[in-house]
Amino acid sequence: MEHKVTIINPPQSFVVQENETILEAAIRAGVSLNYGCSSGTCGLCKVQVSSGNVKEVKAREYVIPEAEKLQHYILACICAPQQDLVIDAAVAVTSADIPEQALSVKVRKVERLSSQVLKLLVQTPRTKRLRFLAGQYLQVSIPKFSPSYFSIASCPCEDRLIELHLRVTQNDPVSLQVADKVRLGDSIDLCGPFGDFTYDENANRPVVLFAFDTGFAAIKSLLEHITAQEQELPIHLIWMSCGEDGLYMHNLCRSWEDAFDGFTYHGVALNQSLQQLAANSQQSCATVENYLLETMHNLTDLSCHDIYVCAPEPAVEIFKKVCLQKNMLERRFFSEPVRGNEDMSCIVSLN
Ligand code: FES
Numbered sequence: 001m002e003h004k005v006t007i008i009n010p011p012q013s014f015v016v017q018e019n020e021t022i023l024e025a026a027i028r029a030g031v032s033l034n035y036g037c038s039s040g041t042c043g044l045c046k047v048q049v050s051s052g053n054v055k056e057v058k059a060r061e062y063v064i065p066e067a068e069k070l071q072h073y074i075l076a077c078i079c080a081p082q083q084d085l086v087i088d089a090a091v092a093v094t095s096a097d098i099p100e101q102a103l104s105v106k107v108r109k110v111e112r113l114s115s116q117v118l119k120l121l122v123q124t125p126r127t128k129r130l131r132f133l134a135g136q137y138l139q140v141s142i143p144k145f146s147p148s149y150f151s152i153a154s155c156p157c158e159d160r161l162i163e164l165h166l167r168v169t170q171n172d173p174v175s176l177q178v179a180d181k182v183r184l185g186d187s188i189d190l191c192g193p194f195g196d197f198t199y200d201e202n203a204n205r206p207v208v209l210f211a212f213d214t215g216f217a218a219i220k221s222l223l224e225h226i227t228a229q230e231q232e233l234p235i236h237l238i239w240m241s242c243g244e245d246g247l248y249m250h251n252l253c254r255s256w257e258d259a260f261d262g263f264t265y266h267g268v269a270l271n272q273s274l275q276q277l278a279a280n281s282q283q284s285c286a287t288v289e290n291y292l293l294e295t296m297h298n299l300t301d302l303s304c305h306d307i308y309v310c311a312p313e314p315a316v317e318i319f320k321k322v323c324l325q326k327n328m329l330e331r332r333f334f335s336e337p338v339r340g341n342e343d344m345s346c347i348v349s350l351n
Helices: 022-028 066-070 173-180 213-228 250-259 274-279 281-295 313-325 342-349
Strands: 003-007 012-016 046-051 054-056 073-075 079-081 085-088 101-112 117-123 137-141 148-151 161-167 187-194 207-212 235-242 263-270 306-310 333-336
Touching (some): 003 022, 012 022, 022 079, 117 173, 137 161, 148 161, 148 213, 161 173, 207 213, 213 235, 213 306, 235 250, 235 281, 250 263, 281 313, 306 313, 313 333
Parallel strands (some): 207 235
Antiparallel strands (some): 046 073, 046 085, 054 079, 101 117, 101 187, 137 187
16 A cells, blocks of 8 residues: 655655655655665664655664654664654755765666667665765776766666666766776776756756767756646746767657656767767857747747756857746756766867
8 A cells, every 4th residue: 555755845745656655655756855775774764754654575684762762763674664754854956965885886787789889777776875966976986097077877776776878988988988998797896976957846947958978978967857746837848969879869758748747858979979970060059049940939938947067168159048038037047067988078069
């Protein structure tokens, strides 16, 4: 039997299924409760129950002080509701609410998404998860090589699984190692999360997402987080790349159109390489702008929208210019550079 959990401040609610703990349900619903070990050891997931009853369904080592027990404090990672609950809990809303963490993770999958892009799927230990907000990025280290930074491509709701998209380049030793040497079960060190390119949970406004090339990673994380919350907001996704190969998850984006009401997707594959774009910067800017104007012709008024962009700086500026022409509020425009992709540096000279 499922039960509803309501958080007092900030007001949020989620449903806990049969056999789930409060923490597991919160993570699945994209609600960022404070936690650490998720196994009853650290006490970081302590919340105060204002109404309703819970049952401890897992063992715990952490001892809740008597005074706190009397005030109805419980551990969210080991308790399941017995009826609908109202709780007082610490919820991360901005990047400032999430501490920097360092942990070693195991490689679970390396998948070639295109001729130049790899998907790296890693799993955190059961007793040390990574807390992050959708849209943030990580430092990835492999012994003996200088670290690289990559946006997280998965949603916090995936819990222990973390997805990264790596463009394999000579300039990035981590991507080369992952492409050639890293095997399933190997350990990789992560540090983070970093960055404040995160979703404004309180906005409740239609969303326009724009990704360029592997900037799709951060945008995918945001999108999966928004849809996990079942807010039913109109979402428009525009993904632009150099060549068809650059839209390396095109079919996934198209499947979201069937899965989510109010979701639209436009994939724009430019028929020029990054090098060609960079060689003629003025013409390239005009090309990108024209494609955007064409793709966004149905979005006539963006005064009610929030805009999230992960792209190289020149593409961010072009997109911003187009959005301003459509009445976008400048303070509702959020941007992030493409991480871990040295090849994109050539487009930075576009202006
Ligand atoms: S997260 Fe550590 S005790 Fe619950």
